[in-house]
Amino acid sequence: MKKLTIALFAFCFTAVSASAQCEKSLRITSSKTEYLNEDTVLHKTVEENTIIEITKTTMTISPGTKKMVATIVSETCSWKTPYVEGSTVYKVTFEEESKVKNATVVIEGKGGSLTMLVTPDGAEYMIRVPIDKFDEKL
Numbered sequence: 001m002k003k004l005t006i007a008l009f010a011f012c013f014t015a016v017s018a019s020a021q022c023e024k025s026l027r028i029t030s031s032k033t034e035y036l037n038e039d040t041v042l043h044k045t046v047e048e049n050t051i052i053e054i055t056k057t058t059m060t061i062s063p064g065t066k067k068m069v070a071t072i073v074s075e076t077c078s079w080k081t082p083y084v085e086g087s088t089v090y091k092v093t094f095e096e097e098s099k100v101k102n103a104t105v106v107i108e109g110k111g112g113s114l115t116m117l118v119t120p121d122g123a124e125y126m127i128r129v130p131i132d133k134f135d136e137k138l
Contacts, residue, residue: 022077022088025137028052028107028116033063034128043125050129052116053137059092059105061118070094070103083134084109107131 029051035044050063059070070092079086087108094101102121107114114131 022075022079023056025056026052026054026134027137028054028129028134029132030116030129031132032130034130036126036128038124038126040126052129054090055137059090068094068096070105073102079109081109083114084112 029049031047031049033046033048033050034042035046037043046063048064050061052062053060054072057072059072061068061070072090072092074091076089077086079088087106090105090107092103092105094103104119104121106117106119108117114134116129116131118127118129
């Protein structure tokens with residue numbers, strides 16, 4: 001019974017710790033952007049510094065001198081080990097020059113390597129951003 005109680009406590013602590021990561025604002029940096037076709041085959045790579053800032057309600061993506069702001073519509077967080085193994089899936093809406101584009105943004109960690117994949121709704125391409133560095137913003 002004692003082992004069961006300890007195991008249950010450890011599981012609950014890990015689950016709470018992992019989900020708490022989703023409540024934090026992030027600043028992510030990358031040095032390249034990869035463009036994929038709908039079959040996830042690499043089409044083009046652009047060497048550019050990109051800064052991505054994520055808060056509870058917005059996502060700002062700044063590749064080079066551009067700046068795109070999206071409203072976060074929903075978020076699904078599933079990290080086994082925060083920022084190492086797992087993922088966060090965002091449904092976002094970009095508004096640019098009175099045009100609205102919806103997209104799915106997935107930040108995924110596998111073996112300590114982090115990537116962000118942006119898939120615009122209805123598009124025949126995807127944008128993958130290998131993450132060089134991320135920081136939690138206070």
